[in-house]
Amino acid sequence: MENTCGADAWVYSEIVRDHFFNPRNLLLDESKYEADGYGAVGSPACGDMMCMWIKVDKKINKIKECKWRTFGCASAIASTSMLSIMVTENDGMDLEKALKINPEQIIDRLGGLPDRKFHCSVLGHLALSEAINDYLNKQKNVAE
Amino acid sequence: MKNIYLDYASTTYVDGRVLRKMIPFFSRFFGNPSSLHRAGRITKQAIDMARAGIADVIGAKKEEIIFTGSGTESDNLAIIGAARANVKFGKHIIVSKIEHKAVLEAAKKLKREGFEITYLDVDDSGLVKLAELKKCLKKDTTLVSIQYANNEIGTIQQIAEISKIIKQFRKEKQFPLLHTDACQAAGTLTLDVNKLGVDLLTFNGSKIYGPKGVGCLFIKRGINLEAQILGGSQEMGLRAGTENVPLIVGLFEALKLAEKIKDEENKRQIKLRDYFIKKVLGSIEGVNLNGHPQRRLPNNINISVRGVEGESLLLMLDKYGIFCSTGSACSSTDLTPSYVLFAIGLPTELAQGSIRLTLGRDTKKEKLDYVLKVLPRVVERLRSISSVK
Numbered sequence: 001m002e003n004t005c006g007a008d009a010w011v012y013s014e015i016v017r018d019h020f021f022n023p024r025n026l027l028l029d030e031s032k033y034e035a036d037g038y039g040a041v042g043s044p045a046c047g048d049m050m051c052m053w054i055k056v057d058k059k060i061n062k063i064k065e066c067k068w069r070t071f072g073c074a075s076a077i078a079s080t081s082m083l084s085i086m087v088t089e090n091d092g093m094d095l096e097k098a099l100k101i102n103p104e105q106i107i108d109r110l111g112g113l114p115d116r117k118f119h120c121s122v123l124g125h126l127a128l129s130e131a132i133n134d135y136l137n138k139q140k141n142v143a144e
Numbered sequence: 145m146k147n148i149y150l151d152y153a154s155t156t157y158v159d160g161r162v163l164r165k166m167i168p169f170f171s172r173f174f175g176n177p178s179s180l181h182r183a184g185r186i187t188k189q190a191i192d193m194a195r196a197g198i199a200d201v202i203g204a205k206k207e208e209i210i211f212t213g214s215g216t217e218s219d220n221l222a223i224i225g226a227a228r229a230n231v232k233f234g235k236h237i238i239v240s241k242i243e244h245k246a247v248l249e250a251a252k253k254l255k256r257e258g259f260e261i262t263y264l265d266v267d268d269s270g271l272v273k274l275a276e277l278k279k280c281l282k283k284d285t286t287l288v289s290i291q292y293a294n295n296e297i298g299t300i301q302q303i304a305e306i307s308k309i310i311k312q313f314r315k316e317k318q319f320p321l322l323h324t325d326a327c328q329a330a331g332t333l334t335l336d337v338n339k340l341g342v343d344l345l346t347f348n349g350s351k352i353y354g355p356k357g358v359g360c361l362f363i364k365r366g367i368n369l370e371a372q373i374l375g376g377s378q379e380m381g382l383r384a385g386t387e388n389v390p391l392i393v394g395l396f397e398a399l400k401l402a403e404k405i406k407d408e409e410n411k412r413q414i415k416l417r418d419y420f421i422k423k424v425l426g427s428i429e430g431v432n433l434n435g436h437p438q439r440r441l442p443n444n445i446n447i448s449v450r451g452v453e454g455e456s457l458l459l460m461l462d463k464y465g466i467f468c469s470t471g472s473a474c475s476s477t478d479l480t481p482s483y484v485l486f487a488i489g490l491p492t493e494l495a496q497g498s499i500r501l502t503l504g505r506d507t508k509k510e511k512l513d514y515v516l517k518v519l520p521r522v523v524e525r526l527r528s529i530s531s532v533k
Contacts, residue, residue: 020459028528044493044532047473047481048453051531071493071532073455073474116479 012074013111019078024085027053027067035067037138039130042123048072050080052127054087056135062092068127072120075113079106079121083128095132101125147465148511152351152443152504153295153328154469158394159353159505165397166355169390177387178376187389194396201403202335202345202362210361210379211392215327215348217372218361219246219289221382222323222344225369226287227254233319234284240264240272240301241487243291244325251289264290268489269436270299274309281313285320292329292340296471296484296500297435298444300333307341321367327351331402332410332442337362347399349391353505354398358391413442413503420445420501420512428520434485434498443503446471448485448494449523451532457499460522466515471498493532 012020027033035053042049048071055065066084070076083106087093093101103121107113113121158166169190175183177191192206199206212218227237239251241263251261262280264272272290281288288310293300303324310322323344326335331352337345343364350356363369363382375384425431430450449457454472461468469475471482473496481495490498501515527533 020456021463023529026529040531044451045491047492047496049531069529069531071451071453071496071530073453073472074459075474076453077456077529117474119479120474 011114012078013113015082015109015111016075016078016113019081019110020074023077023081025065025067025081025088027069030067033067035131037131037133037135039127039132039134041126041130042071044071048076048120048123050076050123050127052080052124052131054128054131054135056095057092058139060092061095063087063095063098063132064092066128068124070123072123073117075117075120076123078110079103079113080124080127082106082109083124087128095136099129099132101128147467148514149467150501150503150507150511150515151467151469152507153298153441153500153502155350155356156353156504158355159398159401161401162354162394162397166390166394169393173389177389178378187387190389190393191387194392197396198360198399201399203338204362205365207380208362208365210363210382211387211395212359212361212379212383213357213385213388214359215244215325215346215350216246216359217383218346218348218359219244219325220250221361221369221372222346222363223247223250223287223289224254225372225382226321226323226344226367227259228257229368229370230286230319230321234282234286236260236262236282236285238262238264238277238280238285238288238320240266240290242266242270242294242296242299242484243289244295244327247289247291247325266299266487269439270294270297270484270488271436271439272301272306274302274305277306278309278313281310281320287319287321287323289323289325292324292326292333293441294435294484295328296482297446297488298328298441298502299436300329300439300441303340303342311341318366328441331399332406337364343367349395349398352398352402355391355394358388358395360395409505410442413507416503416507416509416512417442417445419509420516421447423516424519427516428523432494434488434490441502443507445501445503446498447501448490448498450494450497451530452497452523452526453530454496454498456526456529457497457522460526461499461515461518464518464522466518468499468501470500472496 036056037054040051050070053067177188196206321343326347330347345362348359434446454470455474458470473481485495
């Protein structure tokens with residue numbers, strides 16, 4: 001083709017593209033996965049749904065593993081993939097810090113998202129909060 | 145790998161034969177049709193020929209044809225123009241829930257101006273409920289606008305039946321008028337305004353292998369419209385602005401060509417369409433066809449894939465060089481799923497998981513076979529990522 005003025009440039013950044021086609025930390029089958037915490041937000045009826053599983057290093061309160069699956073668009077897939085990396089890189093993220101992650105930080109790491117796709121990146125960190133709170137509740141129950 | 149374009153309902157390429165007819169009118173014959181000298185007379189004649197030719201195709205008189213800048217503009221002029229010009233006869237307008245946005249947004253504007261708008265329901269195949277139409281007609285209804293065929297699900301409305309109902313209701317009166325948006329139907333279904341029994345009809349060039357940026361509106365003699373673009377007295381005072389001669393020439397050429405080959409091409413596309421639908425429903429579980437099984441455009445395939453989001457599916461197919469479109473919220477600018485799919489009763493999950501493949505003149509069986517090979521793999525991949533099982 002001639003004169004397409006970079007039409008091959010995607011609607012999304014290269015990083016989003018990479019994470020969409022090669023999502024990291026997917027959990028294809030949770031039946032044998034022993035998660036310390038589980039969170040699910042959204043529903044098919046709402047048009048998007050996110051499930052997240054975490055494993056926690058209990059001694060140092062850091063996330064060891066973060067796995068997920070989503071019924072969502074390219075932005076949702078890429079931002080969850082990126083989130084799962086952010087909370088597990090460098091020996092894992094502190095739970096307190098992970099609870100405070102916001103969509104802007106994820107979008108930043110993705111090299112940006114179109115404005116209207118902002119909401120697509122929201123479900124991931126909400127599911128993560130649910131999973132962390134699930135873990136914390138379980139710990140509390142054990143302690144009691 | 146070659147690209148497989150299956151988005152012809154969005155727009156078509158310009159046929160080479162059409163383009164060749166247009167080219168002389170960009171630089172060689174560039175005169176303003178309103179000019180009295182020969183340069184102007186040449187382009188005036190070209191427009192007159194296009195007008196007469198189009199009138200001939202649709203069974204109208206040449207004075208009943210005007211050219212606009214797009215299908216959207218023709219829709220706007222028909223709806224807003226007819227409503228405003230005839231306000232002394234009433235302020236009630238009826239449209240279907242699955243009209244193109246060019247009609248729906250025009251109706252919305254009229255509502256803000258104090259018009260009453262009735263939105264007609266459709267059944268689960270997308271057909272307007274005729275009994276409901278009958279009930280909705282009122283003494284002060286001045287306009288009914290029902291699209292000929294739907295752009296998303298391809299459902300073909302019973303325009304001639306709708307016309308009969310309206311004519312029975314209005315008896316000797318002029319109102320309500322019937323407008324049909326035939327942008328998707330043009331080049332495929334008959335545009336004979338007498339058979340259809342319509343008062344106003346819209347179509348454009350960009351869906352019939354003609355140029356973008358040109359539309360046509362049939363206005364039955366005796367109907368008053370209020371112009372929406374003001375200036376010179378071009379197009380019988382209904383559409384000011386120097387006529388876009390090459391595009392008008394192209395529109396006529398495209399329609400003429402489409403009319404010539406449509407019977408054969410329809411048969412070919414219906415065969416391909418039904419082949420694909422049968423194969424895809426058989427090879428992937430949890431797939432359903434949206435729209436009417438028979439009363440649908442020859443080139444339209446609209447399916448929902450359970451557990452998969454449409455934008456993801458579209459972008460995965462794009463990676464394999466397959467171009468389609470989706471009714472998913474995530475691909476729309478207003479972040480709501482297709483109102484057409486909602487109107488036919490689809491739940492959000494299935495509306496989110498819809499893709500539309502629309503065939504064209506260069507679609508061959510081998511290309512569809514390639515899609516049939518890729519699609520199950522892509523669906524399997526996305527389903528493995530999906531949290532909805």
